[in-house]
Amino acid sequence: MTDLTSLGVKAIRDGVRSGDFTAREVAESFNDAVAGAAALNAFIVTTPDHALAAADAADKARADGKDLGPMAGVPIGMKDLFATHGVQTTAASHILEGFTPHYESTVSQKLWDAGAGMLGKLNLDQFAMGSSNETSFFGNVSSPWRKQGSNAAMSPGGSSGGSSSAVAARIAPAATGTDTGGSIRQPAAFAGISGIKPTYGRCSRWGVVAFASSLDQAGPMARSVEDCAIMLGAMAGFDPKDATSLEMDVPDWEAALSSDLKGKKVGIPKEYRMEGTDQAILDSWEQGKAWLKDAGAQIVDISLPHTKYALPAYYIIAPAEASSNLARYDGVRYGLRDLPEGAGLQDMYAATRAEGFGDEVKRRILIGTYVLSAGFYDAYYTQAQKVRTLVARDFENAWNECDVILAPTTPTASFPLGSLDADPLTMYLNDVFAVPASLAGLPAMSVPATMNEDGLPLGLQLVGKPFDEQTVLDAGLAIQQRSGFAHAPAKWW
Amino acid sequence: MSVDKQTVAKIASLARIKMGDDELEKMVPELNNILQWVEQLGEVNVDGVEPMSAVIPNTLRLREDVIDADPKTAGGRRDDVLANAPAAEHGFFGVPKVIE
Numbered sequence: 001m002t003d004l005t006s007l008g009v010k011a012i013r014d015g016v017r018s019g020d021f022t023a024r025e026v027a028e029s030f031n032d033a034v035a036g037a038a039a040l041n042a043f044i045v046t047t048p049d050h051a052l053a054a055a056d057a058a059d060k061a062r063a064d065g066k067d068l069g070p071m072a073g074v075p076i077g078m079k080d081l082f083a084t085h086g087v088q089t090t091a092a093s094h095i096l097e098g099f100t101p102h103y104e105s106t107v108s109q110k111l112w113d114a115g116a117g118m119l120g121k122l123n124l125d126q127f128a129m130g131s132s133n134e135t136s137f138f139g140n141v142s143s144p145w146r147k148q149g150s151n152a153a154m155s156p157g158g159s160s161g162g163s164s165s166a167v168a169a170r171i172a173p174a175a176t177g178t179d180t181g182g183s184i185r186q187p188a189a190f191a192g193i194s195g196i197k198p199t200y201g202r203c204s205r206w207g208v209v210a211f212a213s214s215l216d217q218a219g220p221m222a223r224s225v226e227d228c229a230i231m232l233g234a235m236a237g238f239d240p241k242d243a244t245s246l247e248m249d250v251p252d253w254e255a256a257l258s259s260d261l262k263g264k265k266v267g268i269p270k271e272y273r274m275e276g277t278d279q280a281i282l283d284s285w286e287q288g289k290a291w292l293k294d295a296g297a298q299i300v301d302i303s304l305p306h307t308k309y310a311l312p313a314y315y316i317i318a319p320a321e322a323s324s325n326l327a328r329y330d331g332v333r334y335g336l337r338d339l340p341e342g343a344g345l346q347d348m349y350a351a352t353r354a355e356g357f358g359d360e361v362k363r364r365i366l367i368g369t370y371v372l373s374a375g376f377y378d379a380y381y382t383q384a385q386k387v388r389t390l391v392a393r394d395f396e397n398a399w400n401e402c403d404v405i406l407a408p409t410t411p412t413a414s415f416p417l418g419s420l421d422a423d424p425l426t427m428y429l430n431d432v433f434a435v436p437a438s439l440a441g442l443p444a445m446s447v448p449a450t451m452n453e454d455g456l457p458l459g460l461q462l463v464g465k466p467f468d469e470q471t472v473l474d475a476g477l478a479i480q481q482r483s484g485f486a487h488a489p490a491k492w493w
Numbered sequence: 494m495s496v497d498k499q500t501v502a503k504i505a506s507l508a509r510i511k512m513g514d515d516e517l518e519k520m521v522p523e524l525n526n527i528l529q530w531v532e533q534l535g536e537v538n539v540d541g542v543e544p545m546s547a548v549i550p551n552t553l554r555l556r557e558d559v560i561d562a563d564p565k566t567a568g569g570r571r572d573d574v575l576a577n578a579p580a581a582e583h584g585f586f587g588v589p590k591v592i593e
Contacts, residue, residue: 306537315531389545
């Protein structure tokens, strides 16, 4: 029999439906794979019983002749940023260690309703702040990939690095991610998997630990474009509990998937040709153009003149929102409380937050507090919000000339853990190609394209018009079919 | 604009994060580095540009004025709400004494 852990979402769902294997067999295989991969540190907690219970429910529904949900029999990893009823939810922080929600996030509930089960809660950068998975209180996540001829632990990207690591290592067929400034796409690119951030508002943010509310958006990470389409369909949808949730129907992306791009125009933004980008990335970008042309698309040059300013604007807006969102962690209602001897309320707040937040989180809260403070608000925050308008306007103008944009996902391949942590700014630059689409709220996807000379995967990014996830997925599928990317990391864990 | 140790200490106190001298000193160059980098936004001509606060045009919805319309998120769930409190007493969140 095939090794069930080699299968993705669609293959598992279809196999369970047709009775080729049971959902329980699938869940058991993945539970074993998770238990055997502790060296990756991809999970903060594992929930094998949750996966088995969902599997048994799927098997029973099939035996009873009932309809199976779109994710029935598929056990997934859940980023530990989603509140899960009765299961510890920490955002990889010390301040939330031991927090077990008495409610379920809308996105996770939708996935359970669609028949999915949970293998466990995936590690991430603390409060989703980081691009390398080195800021988690629960230790770094290791990528399953290694450079040829080296044993150095590599970064799985961030913040959804537990997700990218688990999916690439075949210990989960798919996982949830969240993307604030690239946190689905950058780790997907580093790990050689696919991941899509839908239009802002498609997936409910209710029950997702908030980082920067005007940017945060959940999405799927999986090994193929089809799997992403299926899982996104299960995650998306209007939620009255989230004021920014879109009141729109969820299209059947899976059914409409087509890699025929005849009549589509693909824009190549000249400003994404940046200094410091690896030659291998530029080469894969050229390759991507050729693939999309082969799929029938017309390639057009476009300009997004404010690209350079997107990242600095992001590093004002996101910390500003974070400083406000993270004010709720004060030691009163949940999580850690540090009450020094004889301390008053204010001292308790300050001690609790000092003890509970990691360095990167503190750094961003301080920047956010600073740029929002009297005297600096207009110079920094308002200016950044205006630049955000211009970044979004660049894209609006581009849609007069093209239907989808092709760009690299990251300027470099993955790097060894620890190699960038001394310099926060260099780390931030990793998201230079991912952030503009986030600021504009656009759907954007990374698909694996080629391998570099070190044997590490490189991703290509597709950015679409608002609400047009379909074209993004279609173009992703066209690349996937032509790249034939089937590389998998050699098992060392 | 750049920050000195005293300014960082002020921001840290506004953000309610206790920081020792060592931590403050380490934070000063890091924040300055980042602030210096974001200064480039000043180059952008934003005359007549409205600041963007919402990316997707969406109208704010109003909820039906019904008590406990959604039983899972409305009232009557005191025990759930208090379940994770570090110190809950008599059905309330407990905090250290505020008034001497």
